[in-house]
Amino acid sequence: xxxxxxxxxxxxxxxxxxxxxxxxxxxxxxxxxxxxxxxxxxxxxxxxxxxxxxxxxxxxxxxxxxxxxxxxxxxxxxxxxxxxxxxxxxxxxxx
Numbered sequence: 001x002x003x004x005x006x007x008x009x010x011x012x013x014x015x016x017x018x019x020x021x022x023x024x025x026x027x028x029x030x031x032x033x034x035x036x037x038x039x040x041x042x043x044x045x046x047x048x049x050x051x052x053x054x055x056x057x058x059x060x061x062x063x064x065x066x067x068x069x070x071x072x073x074x075x076x077x078x079x080x081x082x083x084x085x086x087x088x089x090x091x092x093x094x095x
Contacts, residue, residue: 013041015055015067025053029087031079038079039067054079 011027025041032038037057054076055067070076084093 012044013039028052029083031082033075033079033082038070040079040083052080052083054083 013025013027014022015025016022023046024044026044027039028042029040030037031040039055039057041053041055043051043053054070056070058066058068060066070079
């Protein structure tokens with residue numbers, strides 16, 4: 001995916017993996033599907049800057065949030081399709 005006229009204000013996310021290593025992401029979209037919320041993110045640095053990352057946002061009982069990888073390929077494809085359909089004017093997709 002190549003960026004084309006990206007004009008939406010950037011919202012940077014700093015996420016840490018299970019080893020505590022942090023990585024910066026730009027928030028591209030929030031997709032609601034089946035009453036669940038998914039973040040479509042783009043790495044802000046590193047070798048994967050042309051590949052989106054899709055994580056499910058989960059609200060914890062204490063009010064905090066966590067972000068988890070999708071294990072269901074069907075849900076992943078559907079969230080990506082929605083994002084692609086909504087963002088065709090901002091990006092060139094190469095999938």
